[in-house]
Amino acid sequence: MSDPTFYHTTVLLKEAVDGLAIKKDGVYVDATFGGGGHSREILKNLGEQGKLIAFDHDADAWRNKPEDSRLLPVTENFRYIRKFLRLHGQPEVDGILADLGVSSFQFDTAERGFSIRFDGPLDMRMDKRIELTAEQVLKTYSEQELHKMFEQYGEVRNSKQLAKHIVTNRDKVKLNTIDSLKAMLAPIMKGNPNRYLAQVFQALRIEVNDEMGALKDFLQQAAQSLKPGGRLSVITFHSLEDRLVKQYMKKGTWDEVETDVFGRVTEKPVLKLVTAKPIEPTEEEIKNNPRARSARLRIAEKAE
Known part of the structure; x- marks a missing residue:
C-alpha cells in the first residue's frame, strides 16, 4: 500500500514520460523510483502486456510502491542497471527514465540529514547499506x-x-x-x-553517494541496455549532472573524441539527441513547485 505521509511532487512528469514514446506492450525502466510519480505515469501508458522495472536503493522509496503486477521493483542503485536487467531476463528495453533529484520526502525527513532546515545526524546516505x-x-x-x-x-x-x-x-x-x-x-x-x-x-x-560516478556508470549502461530506437529520458537538477548527461548523449563518452585527418569523428555515438536543447519547467510548474526551477530534461534515442 502507498503511504499517505510519503509525498513528492514529480517534476516534468508529462514531458519526461512523453519523451519515452511509450509502446503499449513495451518494457520500460524507471531508474529512480523516488516518490513513484514517473512510474505511475508510465504504467498509465502501458497496456496489459507492458512491463516496468523500477530501481531505487533508498528503502524508504518503496513505501510508496503501487500494487501493479506489471511493476518489478529492484532495490539497487541505478549504476548496476545492466546487471539487474540481465538478471531479470530483460537485457534490452524500450525506454529508460531517470530523475536525478532528491525527493521531497528525503529532504523533509530530518534524520536523513539532507536538509539545512532541520537538525539531525550528518548522514546523507541514500542507501543505508553504504x-x-x-x-x-x-x-x-x-x-x-x-x-x-x-x-x-x-x-x-x-x-x-x-x-x-x-x-x-x-x-x-x-x-x-x-x-x-x-x-x-x-x-x-x-x-x-x-x-x-x-x-x-x-x-x-x-x-x-558517489553521485557523479554512479551517473557515469548509469549513462553508459543505459545506452547499452536500450533496443535500437529506444529512448533515454533524464532530468537533472544542477549543472554538473547536466554537463555529464549532455556530453554523453552527444558524444557517447567523457574522453576526447577521436577524429580523422579532416576533423571528422571516427566513431559514431551510441545515442542521438531527440531534443537539441533541454526541456525546462513552465512558469506555472515552478510557481506550484519551486524545487522544479533548476530542472532540465534531455532526451536521446539509441541509433538504429
Missing part, C-alpha cells in the same frame, strides 16, 4: 580533499578557506549534527547563508 556518511567525510578527509569536493561538487565560492576552516576546527567541537555543522560554518559563510549551506550540503551529498 558505510560512508557526511560526518565521516568532514572528520577524515584531508584539507585538499575537502577543498576539491566543495569546489567541484558545490561550486562553493571560498572552498579553499572552507576546507581549511573545517580541518582547523573539527577536533575542537562535536561535529555530528546539522546544527553543529551550521554553527561551525557561520563565521566563514559568503553571501546568502541558505544558498551557501545548500551548496555545502550538495557537495557532501554527492560525495557520500
Whole structure:
C-alpha cells in the first residue's frame, strides 16, 4: 500500500514520460523510483502486456510502491542497471527514465540529514547499506580533499578557506549534527547563508553517494541496455549532472573524441539527441513547485 505521509511532487512528469514514446506492450525502466510519480505515469501508458522495472536503493522509496503486477521493483542503485536487467531476463528495453533529484520526502525527513532546515545526524546516505556518511567525510578527509569536493561538487565560492576552516576546527567541537555543522560554518559563510549551506550540503551529498560516478556508470549502461530506437529520458537538477548527461548523449563518452585527418569523428555515438536543447519547467510548474526551477530534461534515442 502507498503511504499517505510519503509525498513528492514529480517534476516534468508529462514531458519526461512523453519523451519515452511509450509502446503499449513495451518494457520500460524507471531508474529512480523516488516518490513513484514517473512510474505511475508510465504504467498509465502501458497496456496489459507492458512491463516496468523500477530501481531505487533508498528503502524508504518503496513505501510508496503501487500494487501493479506489471511493476518489478529492484532495490539497487541505478549504476548496476545492466546487471539487474540481465538478471531479470530483460537485457534490452524500450525506454529508460531517470530523475536525478532528491525527493521531497528525503529532504523533509530530518534524520536523513539532507536538509539545512532541520537538525539531525550528518548522514546523507541514500542507501543505508553504504558505510560512508557526511560526518565521516568532514572528520577524515584531508584539507585538499575537502577543498576539491566543495569546489567541484558545490561550486562553493571560498572552498579553499572552507576546507581549511573545517580541518582547523573539527577536533575542537562535536561535529555530528546539522546544527553543529551550521554553527561551525557561520563565521566563514559568503553571501546568502541558505544558498551557501545548500551548496555545502550538495557537495557532501554527492560525495557520500558517489553521485557523479554512479551517473557515469548509469549513462553508459543505459545506452547499452536500450533496443535500437529506444529512448533515454533524464532530468537533472544542477549543472554538473547536466554537463555529464549532455556530453554523453552527444558524444557517447567523457574522453576526447577521436577524429580523422579532416576533423571528422571516427566513431559514431551510441545515442542521438531527440531534443537539441533541454526541456525546462513552465512558469506555472515552478510557481506550484519551486524545487522544479533548476530542472532540465534531455532526451536521446539509441541509433538504429
